Amino acid sequence: MMLCAVDPGQVLMAVALMTGAGLLLGAVIGLVARLFRVEGDSRVDLVTELLPGANCGGCGKAGCRDFAKSVVAGENPPGKCPVSTREQASAIALALGVEVGEVVPKKAVVRCSGTLFTSDRVAYYSGILKCSSAMLVGGGPKVCRYGCLGMGDCARKCPFGAIEIVNNLAVVHEELCVGCGSCAAVCPRGVIAIVPAASAVHVYCNSPEKGAEKRKVCRSACLGCGKCVRKDPEKFELTASLARVKYSAPEVPDAAEVEAVGCPTGALTTIGAHYQAIRKGGTEK
Amino acid sequence: MKYLELTVGAALVYNFVLSRFLGICPFLGVSKRLDTALGMSGAVIFVMTLASGATALVYRYLLRFTAGGAIYDLGFLQILLFILIIAALVQLIEIVLQKSSPKLYQALGIYLPLITTNCAVLGAATINAQSGRSVLDATIFGCFSGVGFALALLLFASLREKLELASPPKAMEGTPIALVTAGILAMAFSGFAGLC
Amino acid sequence: MNKSSRDVMTFEGGIHPADSGKALSENRPTLTPPLLERYQVLLCENVGKPPKPVVKPGDLVGKYQLLAAAEGFVSANLHAPTSGKVVKIGEVPGPMGIPAPAIEIEADGEDAAAEVFPPLDDWRDTDPKVLIGRIADCGLVGMGGASFPTHVKLSPPPDKPVDTLILNGAECEPFLTADHRLMLEHPRDVITGAQIMAHILGVNRICIGIEINKRDAIESLETLAEGTPVRIVPLKVRYPQGSEKHLIRAIAGREVPSGGLPADAGCVVQNVATAAACSDAVLHGLPLVERIVTVTGEVLCHPGNWKLRIGTPLLEALRLAGGVTDEPGKIIFGGPMMGFAQRSLGVPIAKNTSGILLLTREEALRHRSTSCIRCGRCLQGCPMHLSPCLLATAIENGRWNLAAQNHVMDCIECGACAYVCPAHRPLVQLMRSAKMELRKRK
Numbered sequence: 001m002m003l004c005a006v007d008p009g010q011v012l013m014a015v016a017l018m019t020g021a022g023l024l025l026g027a028v029i030g031l032v033a034r035l036f037r038v039e040g041d042s043r044v045d046l047v048t049e050l051l052p053g054a055n056c057g058g059c060g061k062a063g064c065r066d067f068a069k070s071v072v073a074g075e076n077p078p079g080k081c082p083v084s085t086r087e088q089a090s091a092i093a094l095a096l097g098v099e100v101g102e103v104v105p106k107k108a109v110v111r112c113s114g115t116l117f118t119s120d121r122v123a124y125y126s127g128i129l130k131c132s133s134a135m136l137v138g139g140g141p142k143v144c145r146y147g148c149l150g151m152g153d154c155a156r157k158c159p160f161g162a163i164e165i166v167n168n169l170a171v172v173h174e175e176l177c178v179g180c181g182s183c184a185a186v187c188p189r190g191v192i193a194i195v196p197a198a199s200a201v202h203v204y205c206n207s208p209e210k211g212a213e214k215r216k217v218c219r220s221a222c223l224g225c226g227k228c229v230r231k232d233p234e235k236f237e238l239t240a241s242l243a244r245v246k247y248s249a250p251e252v253p254d255a256a257e258v259e260a261v262g263c264p265t266g267a268l269t270t271i272g273a274h275y276q277a278i279r280k281g282g283t284e285k
Numbered sequence: 286m287k288y289l290e291l292t293v294g295a296a297l298v299y300n301f302v303l304s305r306f307l308g309i310c311p312f313l314g315v316s317k318r319l320d321t322a323l324g325m326s327g328a329v330i331f332v333m334t335l336a337s338g339a340t341a342l343v344y345r346y347l348l349r350f351t352a353g354g355a356i357y358d359l360g361f362l363q364i365l366l367f368i369l370i371i372a373a374l375v376q377l378i379e380i381v382l383q384k385s386s387p388k389l390y391q392a393l394g395i396y397l398p399l400i401t402t403n404c405a406v407l408g409a410a411t412i413n414a415q416s417g418r419s420v421l422d423a424t425i426f427g428c429f430s431g432v433g434f435a436l437a438l439l440l441f442a443s444l445r446e447k448l449e450l451a452s453p454p455k456a457m458e459g460t461p462i463a464l465v466t467a468g469i470l471a472m473a474f475s476g477f478a479g480l481c
Numbered sequence: 482m483n484k485s486s487r488d489v490m491t492f493e494g495g496i497h498p499a500d501s502g503k504a505l506s507e508n509r510p511t512l513t514p515p516l517l518e519r520y521q522v523l524l525c526e527n528v529g530k531p532p533k534p535v536v537k538p539g540d541l542v543g544k545y546q547l548l549a550a551a552e553g554f555v556s557a558n559l560h561a562p563t564s565g566k567v568v569k570i571g572e573v574p575g576p577m578g579i580p581a582p583a584i585e586i587e588a589d590g591e592d593a594a595a596e597v598f599p600p601l602d603d604w605r606d607t608d609p610k611v612l613i614g615r616i617a618d619c620g621l622v623g624m625g626g627a628s629f630p631t632h633v634k635l636s637p638p639p640d641k642p643v644d645t646l647i648l649n650g651a652e653c654e655p656f657l658t659a660d661h662r663l664m665l666e667h668p669r670d671v672i673t674g675a676q677i678m679a680h681i682l683g684v685n686r687i688c689i690g691i692e693i694n695k696r697d698a699i700e701s702l703e704t705l706a707e708g709t710p711v712r713i714v715p716l717k718v719r720y721p722q723g724s725e726k727h728l729i730r731a732i733a734g735r736e737v738p739s740g741g742l743p744a745d746a747g748c749v750v751q752n753v754a755t756a757a758a759c760s761d762a763v764l765h766g767l768p769l770v771e772r773i774v775t776v777t778g779e780v781l782c783h784p785g786n787w788k789l790r791i792g793t794p795l796l797e798a799l800r801l802a803g804g805v806t807d808e809p810g811k812i813i814f815g816g817p818m819m820g821f822a823q824r825s826l827g828v829p830i831a832k833n834t835s836g837i838l839l840l841t842r843e844e845a846l847r848h849r850s851t852s853c854i855r856c857g858r859c860l861q862g863c864p865m866h867l868s869p870c871l872l873a874t875a876i877e878n879g880r881w882n883l884a885a886q887n888h889v890m891d892c893i894e895c896g897a898c899a900y901v902c903p904a905h906r907p908l909v910q911l912m913r914s915a916k917m918e919l920r921k922r923k
Binding site: 449 | 852880
Binding site for chain 1: 347352366370376
């Protein structure tokens with residue numbers, strides 16, 4: 001068997017060459033790195049890693065990286081992010097050595113129950129099927145100027161897919177909603193409210209018009225009759241023919257109370273009952 | 286005549302991306318927007334020119350030399366050494382870019398260090414070594430190969446920007462239609478064959 | 482001068498709508514309707530701030546009496562269309578689809594005029610400032626549809642010198658014939674009004690642009706214009722010739738810069754109806770309370786032109802035309818290209834309502850929109866040299882910056898692109914949504 005003769009000189013030279021080249025280039029890179037050093041805060045990268053990364057804007061900043069910058073700068077507590085879990089917020093707080101910060105969890109609710117079947121259209125609308133575009137044409141095809149147009153601008157905007165359009169009405173699935181507020185910002189009618197997550201009961205109407213006028217154009221509108229307010233003035237309030245749940249009250253109404261009040265049009269109802277009714281066509285009684 | 290082959294040949298006829306199919310990774314990765322494509326093109330031309338020059342120099346004078354009476358033929362170190370040099374060059378560019386244009390640095394992201402392991406750059410260096418060109422010729426070859434890469438990248442980026450506004454069938458949206466477009470672009474470039 | 486050999490001016494781009502529909506009403510002389518029992522005068526009939534009411538419910542007013550005073554410079558006075566009692570100041574259905582504030586007057590049947598302004602027969606020797614004041618006092622606004630307060634338009638900023646006054650007698654919208662009838666029936670008012678405006682502006686170049694489908698109006702005005710500095714310029718029949726930027730292009734040969742106003746091209750453009758109203762205001766001291774309105778459509782019994790007072794409800798106007806023979810597909814205030822479809826029959830006429838158009842069901846039918854086929858018709862038709870197809874794609878994909886770069890803000894919403902699009906794309910709505918979005922972001 002013939003073995004290749006390995007010339008030790010060659011091997012040595014090869015090793016020397018590679019080592020030399022490596023050392024030389026390493027030195028050059030080191031020098032250049034020193035000269036062109038960029039002052040950056042690596043903590044921002046760390047916090048960005050720990051955040052959920054949904055870039056929903058719920059914190060009020062332009063994306064997760066922006067929020068990370070504000071947390072590192074001390075402007076916002078980690079808990080301000082509505083999407084991150086308690087564990088995630090705590091991890092960030094631990095990494096930076098700051099307080100987590102208590103933030104009340106919020107949810108979105110579309111305060112309208114006027115479906116295709118219960119609320120009137122003023123005309124046949126043919127055009128771009130977007131709520132903002134429909135508003136350009138005589139204020140939209142619904143007679144009620146305050147109700148949901150149901151063309152899905154909010155559903156398309158929601159980064160968590162929490163909004164469903166049922167029978168031409170937008171409904172928020174609260175188990176998927178984190179209260180980031182993107183939907184409320186994009187709704188041209190202002191029909192979406194961001195409320196404390198604990199509230200399970202809402203008045204699903206947005207029109208301040210007189211009760212009789214509302215009734216003419218929508219069978220599931222709030223009449224402003226005041227039954228709910230009379231029953232429990234601590235938890236409900238009435239302004240301009242429109243009843244509202246007092247979200248800031250220490251206690252919020254529950255399903256039993258809704259039963260007890262007995263809203264004549266079904267505008268006051270629980271989230272679950274509202275969804276079921278809308279699926280069937282509307283909350284009119 | 287030789288220079289025609291080095292310049293037009295390297296850029297068009299034997300285009301690195303569309304004829305040799307090297308460097309597809311940054312070609313597909315950075316071509317979503319024209320401004321990042323422009324930045325990447327600049328970086329690649331720079332790296333390819335310098336890398337071709339440096340590696341040609343190294344190949345000619347460092348890998349085959351006589352010292353102290355003995356002949357050292359270290360041609361087998363070619364790939365190792367070339368990669369080392371290319372990696373160092375890209376690292377230098379990264380450092381300089383991070384300081385001078387942070388936006389471009391962020392936009393290029395992972396694709397900048399990917400020029401290191403990019404077969405296009407190593408390919409240019411190896412082709413030079415194989416052809417036994419002079420250092421000057423090798424540098425020119427590398428530079429115009431980079432120009433060819435840039436041309437293909439910019440063309441593709443412009444097409445992709447327009448594709449974003451189009452509405453292909455759902456199954457073709459995104460990468461599939463981009464790949465088909467790249468294929469058609471390669472077919473177009475095959476028309477240069479026989480030019481020189 | 483050999484009139485027939487004169488060149489007919491025009492501009493680049495634009496379209497030629499198939500059937501002008503003007504035959505329905507262009508030969509019907511303007512009629513004056515009987516007095517109504519109630520007039521609901523819209524409060525805001527001008528661009529700018531709405532005027533402030535100076536009357537309250539229960540007040541008795543005479544015809545031409547001031548109902549609301551202008552708020553600030555860019556605003557206009559509002560006067561009573563007849564004598565009677567102010568019943569209430571409330572909301573009525575507005576022409577834009579949303580309820581609008583209006584002053585409701587119950588007519589007493591007398592139609593007694595309140596004191597009007599003194600006539601200014603010697604307007605040629607009067608200080609322009611006095612004349613502008615008179616125009617402002619009389620509540621004049623652009624009657625072509627823009628409703629921009631006339632006294633503001635006639636006061637261009639001093640850093641923008643003006644040398645040409647152009648009157649818009651083009652009436653390029655199909656179906657509308659109000660301006661045509663005005664030029665046939667009150668040509669002297671138009672010429673005098675033009676001269677008064679020119680005196681105010683201090684210009685000696687006055688041109689009235691009239692499309693050549695109104696030959697009788699051209700001849701009638703030319704006869705009266707002889708001996709005056711007013712020139713009648715025949716224009717090729719092309720939509721949107723009546724747009725002020727395109728009148729300037731066709732008549733003065735100048736281009737208003739992107740994002741600019743006519744004053745940037747040294748011109749002021751006014752509608753012929755506004756000029757006639759100006760003549761009434763200066764020579765007779767009469768505030769603006771009525772105008773010629775074309776009430777037309779195949780589905781009406783007697784389409785024609787009426788001199789309607791502001792505050793006349795839409796329903797009454799339709800009654801004048803004898804009602805309908807079939808259910809209309811759409812009721813439009815204005816023309817079919819740029820008018821606004823109405824949601825209610827209770828909407829009242831305003832100073833800028835040039836026409837009421839009823840489209841039949843077939844005419845109002847909108848085809849389903851499909852994908853752009855890159856035919857390029859919209860590019861040929863756009864009078865502002867934009868690319869509606871590119872803009873529409875950018876807007877659909879939410880690429881607002883791309884749309885802004887391609888000058889979507891210069892779109893005049895004329896509807897030429899949507900009219901010619903074979904794929905029936907909602908181009909104008911897309912442009913309007915982009916403009917709305919870009920204004921929000923500014």
